[in-house]
Amino acid sequence: MARMVITANRLRDGAVVWRSAAGNWSPNITTAAIHATGEQLTAGLAAALADEKSGRVIGVHEVEIETRGGQILPTRLRERVRADGPTVSFA
Amino acid sequence: MYKYDHLDNTLVRERAAQFRGQVARRISGELSEDEFKPLRLRNGLYLQLHSYMLRVAIPYGLLSSSQMRALARIARRYDRGYGHFTTRQNIQFNWVSLENTAEILDDLAAVEMHAIQTSGNCIRNTTTDQFAGVAADEIEDPRPWAEIIRQWSTLHPEFSFLPRKFKIAINGAPNDRAAIAVHDIGLSMLRGPNGETGFTVWVGGGLGRTPMLAKPIRDFLPGADLLSYLEAILRVFNIEGRRDNLYKSRIKILVSALGIDRFRDLVEAEWAHIRDSALRLEGREIARIRARFALPPYDANVDSGPFAAKRFEDAAFARWSAANLFPHKQPGHAAVTVSLKPVGGIPGDMTADRMDALADLADEYSHGEIRVTHRQNLVLAHVRQDRLFDLWRALDSLELATPNLMRVTDIIACPGLDFCGLATARSIPVAQRLSARLAEIDERHDLGELTINISGCINSCAHHHVAHIGILGLEKAGAESYQVTLGGSSAKDASIGKIIGRGFGADEIVAAIETIIVTWLELRHDGERFLDSLRRVGQTPFRDALYGQDSRTE
Amino acid sequence: MTLIDYRNENPMVTDDAWTHVAEDAALPTDRPATLSLQRWKAAREELYGRNLSLGVRLESHERVEEILPDLPRLALIALDFPNLNDGRHFTTARLLRERYGFHGKIRATGQVLRDQIDPMRRCGFNEFELAENKDTASAITAFDEISVVYQPAADAQPTAAQLRHRQSGPTMAG
Structure with a gap:
């Protein structure tokens, strides 16, 4: 299985957050738990969806990643933009 | 206002x-x-x-300077x-x-503003011509009617949960500046045989995944019957519109499935029941609302000499005047487009500081009023010609005087994948790179009117189908891919652009557009618009230039 | 089961006296009951003889035009909302009140949230079964949230335009 991390947006302010092994949601992808097996991912998603149900986060989903030089990099551009912010300088 | x-x-x-x-x-x-x-x-x-x-x-795009300042405060306090x-x-x-x-x-x-029905499956902000009320070619000011529609549609209890979103546009002049052909309902004003106000009603236009031009449903609708007729259309849509498939739930799909004649029969039958109801507009309510759109007091004796002299003296001012001024019904005045499209900038973005500065300029030069255009620019609609030079210098110092209205750098772009959860590709960086590159070509060759719109997904927020050159960003095999359409227009000669061929990668799209423009320059008649050349010669020369003649059999 | 009963402009929470009879269940003999459109159409002749208040349930795709001749015999029409996006029965209710002159109860059933019941009321509904697990008691304040209306509907509330011209100038004839 491709390696996966779990992400969502925080309910109160909409910020992008990533789920750590301890079950915390952090804006920093570097702290995200990496799931290498289907069982790990299923368990992680179940816990994340419980957080969604309780209203901490919304839009829970898994994201395929690769690691390069210790960095976690989502493979899809959409998720890289979510992790790093807009690719353009604004305002 | x-x-x-x-x-x-x-x-x-x-x-x-x-x-x-x-x-x-x-x-x-x-x-x-x-x-x-x-x-x-x-x-x-x-x-x-x-x-x-x-x-x-921003109902029909109209803002006061104090509303603009409130937007600036919100931008600072709650945004970035x-x-x-x-x-x-x-x-x-x-x-x-x-x-x-x-x-x-x-x-x-x-400050009398809100966010009511700016999204959701309900009736959205009614849009109109940014030059409403001041355009020299106008039949009647459409804004009072847009306000009447705003009130009727606001929290309408029956139409709060429609099959899909619903957009109405209204235009008051023979030249369509409100893109009525690509709206769920388009209203075009005209005078009846006795000089009375009426509308030609169009229905079933829209963009998105199935672009269609609206079809005429009624040649002449008396003004007093406007709301009952709209209600009849909405009621037929609410009952008959599809709810099983998000992509087939707009009214354009219903109109095309039933055929416009059958759809018209249903609407007219419904209308017969409600025409003589409380929806009939009373003259005094129309008059009350009209009175609030009275034009500001204009000076009848503006000397246009200084304006002509400054254009002669200053080439940059002359260029801006040629591009960004619009003829005003009041002699000695002009409507000024304030460009939010600096070369290489983000289309439609504006800082809070510039909002405040523009509010001050609106107070000083344009009776405190500002309009937002559907091309993502702003308009100061009531400027004396003898003050245009001073206004231009002030705008220029704010980087709001790019002389590019309807030109190749006046790009419409949605937020795209840099911001939007629905997007499949980025729009803004493509717009920025194109703008920088095409500004140079425009400088050398004077490309004239040529519109480019870039949507970051099939929902088509940037209306790419009705741009002379449209760009649609998609995701293909995990990478951004940009599909190009040629020949769209949202003006009176409205047309849906046609896809030229396979898409281009993010690193190819700017060169592809440049190829299209260079190809056009070779076959362009003197002073011809890109759209007119394209309609004259067809897509083949452009396809050959992009993909080679060998691709013709594809 | 409780519901919101909006009667005489006065919303209150009441116990439901009605039974929604399932497709194959027997009709109760001692309390008012609603039937599906199918069952009503199949059995309407025989049901006409009963001395019992009856109602018909319409799913969101079912049209009230199918039971127009029966309206005088019906005490209640229940209009179902299968989800938050299906607003067809807002129109159905208005037609019942404004075109077909139905004076019985119009009840909203299904996925009914407090945020919909005021527009529903304006369209002619006067009974509301909220979705499961929704607090009926607190929902009745939803009717007080918006006091100004811009468009005529099935309720008697004067529109903003009517109020504006009521104070000034002569009233319209009729």
Whole structure:
């Protein structure tokens, strides 16, 4: 299985957050738990969806990643933009 | 412009309080996200990639200087110091928090603004010509009618949960500057045999995944019957429109499935029941609303000599005057387009500081009024010609005087994958690179009128189908891919652009557009618009230039 | 089961006296009952003889035009909302009140949230069964949230335009 991390947006302010092994949601992808097996991912998603149900986060989903030089990099551009912010300088 | 009375004020304040309650019930867990989403959307609150986004209604694009200053305050206090003007003449704040939205709505209500029905499956902000009321070619000012539609559609109890969103545009001149052909309902004003106000009604236009031009449903609708006829159309749509498939639920699909004649029969039958109801507009209510759109007092004796002299003396001013001024019905005046498209900038973005500065300029030069255009620019509609030079210098110092209206750098772009949760590719960086490159070519060759619109997904927020050159960003095999359409127009000669061929990668798209333009320059007749050349020669020369003649058999 | 009864402009929470009879269940003999459109159409002749209040349930795709001749015999029409996005019965209710002169109860059933019941009321509904697990008691304040209306509907509330011209000038004839 491709390696996966779990992400969502925080309910109160909409910020992008990533789920750590301890079950915390952090804006920093570097702290995200990496799931290498289907069982790990299923368990992680179940816990994340419980957080969604309780209203901490919304839009829970898994994201395929690769690691390069210790960095976690989502493979899809959409998720890289979510992790790093807009690719353009604004305002 | 329209000024709220205590009833309008009460409704907007109550709606803000109602939304505050809905947010509180969401945060407390009483509402699930599935339940809350349709509620927040119908009040303009989206969840995007990085944050919530609040879309604030600017009814028919009209703002006072004090409203603009309120938007600047909101941008500073609750966002990151800027806002983004949209193709629906609204403004979006990209970085707001759910917890702050109720406060923002209170701040908006204090200046007679709101976010009601800026999203959701309901009737959206009615749009119109940015030169309404001042255009020299106008039959009648459409804004009072847009306000009448705004009031009728606001919290309409029957049409709160339509099959899909619903957009109405109204145009008051023979030249269509409101893109009525690509709206769910398009209204075009005309005079009846006895000089009375009426509308030609069009229905079933729209873009998105199935672009269609609207079809005529009624040649002449008397003004007093406007709301009953709209209600009849909406009622038929509410009952008959598809709800099983998101992509087939717009009214254009219903009209095309039934055929316009059958659809018209249903509407006319419904209308017969309700035409003589309380929906019939009373003359005194029309008069009351019209009075609030009275034009400002103009000076009848403006000397246009200084304007001519300055154009002669200053080439940059002359160039801006040629590109960004629009003929005014009042002699000695002009409507000025303030470009939000600096070369290489983000289309439609404006900082809070510039909002404040422009509000000051509006007070000084244009009776305190500002309009938002569906091309994501702003307009100062009442400027004396003898003050244009001073205004231009002030705008230029704010980097708001790019002389590019309807030119190749006046690019319309949606926020795209940099911000939007629906997007499949980025729009803004492509717009920025194109703008920088094409500005040079325009400088050398004077490309004239040539519109480029870039949408970051098939929902077509940037209306790419009706641009002379349209660009649609998709995701192909994990990478951005840009599909090009040629030959669209949203003007009176409206047409849907045709796809030229296979898409281009993010690193190819600028070169591809340049190839199209270079190819055109070789076959262009003197002074010809790109669109007219294309209609004359067809797509083949462009396809050959992009893909080689060998591709013709494909 | 409780519901919101909006009668005489006065919303209150009441116990439901009605039974929604399932497709194959027997009709109660001692309390008012609603039937599906199918069952009503199949058995309407025989049901006409009963001395019992009856109602018909319409799913969101079912049209009230199918039972127009029966309206005088019906005490209640229940209009179902299968989800938050299906607003067809807002129109159905208005037609019942404004075109077909139905004076019985119009009840909203299914996925009914407090945020919909005020627009429903304006369209002619006067009974509301909220979705499961929703607090009926607190929901009745939803009717007080918006006091200004811009468009005529099935309720008697004067529109903003009517109020504006009521104070000034002569009233319209008729």
